[in-house]
Amino acid sequence: YPTNSLTFFIGSTSDDCKQASACLFTLITSKSWWDTVDPLSSDAVGALVMKHGSVAIELMDEWIHSDNMWLRRAALLHQLKFKEKTDCSRLFHFCLHCAHEEEFFIRKAIGWALRQHHRVDSSGVELFVRNNADKLSTLSKKEALKHA
Numbered sequence: 001y002p003t004n005s006l007t008f009f010i011g012s013t014s015d016d017c018k019q020a021s022a023c024l025f026t027l028i029t030s031k032s033w034w035d036t037v038d039p040l041s042s043d044a045v046g047a048l049v050m051k052h053g054s055v056a057i058e059l060m061d062e063w064i065h066s067d068n069m070w071l072r073r074a075a076l077l078h079q080l081k082f083k084e085k086t087d088c089s090r091l092f093h094f095c096l097h098c099a100h101e102e103e104f105f106i107r108k109a110i111g112w113a114l115r116q117h118h119r120v121d122s123s124g125v126e127l128f129v130r131n132n133a134d135k136l137s138t139l140s141k142k143e144a145l146k147h148a
Contacts, residue, residue, distance in 0.1 A: 009044065010047050010048045014052070021056065024044055025071070028068075028074050029068050029070060029071065041074040045074050046081055061075075063075040064097055064098070065097075069103055070105075072098055076106070077112065079116075083120050088124060091114070095136070095140070098110060107139045110140040111142065111144045111146075114143070114144035115144050115147065119147075125145075129145060
């Protein structure tokens with residue numbers, strides 16, 4: 001992680017990061033649907049964050065506050081492949097930030113992101129869901145604990 005083609009795409013400099021993030025922004029916000037946004041989020045956006053650290057993390061902090069639902073979904077899903085490198089506090093913060101939303105694709109993304117992290121930190125995710133059961137939607141909780 002990332003693959004060779006993604007390494008080329010995300011580059012190695014902060015200018016490369018800015019160009020890649022501008023491209024991803026356009027791809028995610030243009031004619032958006034889950035079948036394009038999800039792989040872009042978990043693969044390309046995730047690789048960008050892994051490679052460029054704080055610069056790309058600031059971008060995720062912006063996206064989670066965006067009016068565009070697909071950018072918020074991308075911010076929620078960008079850590080799907082991080083496994084032990086997942087920033088739990090950022091994941092939980094993002095989930096709580098969007099927990100009030102009624103949008104199916106956001107509720108599903110919250111559950112999916114938590115379920116994926118459950119594979120490496122089951123007790124942490126279960127505690128988070130239990131402590132925030134009144135804030136998380138039924139769908140988010142069901143998806144988060146699907147393999148518990």
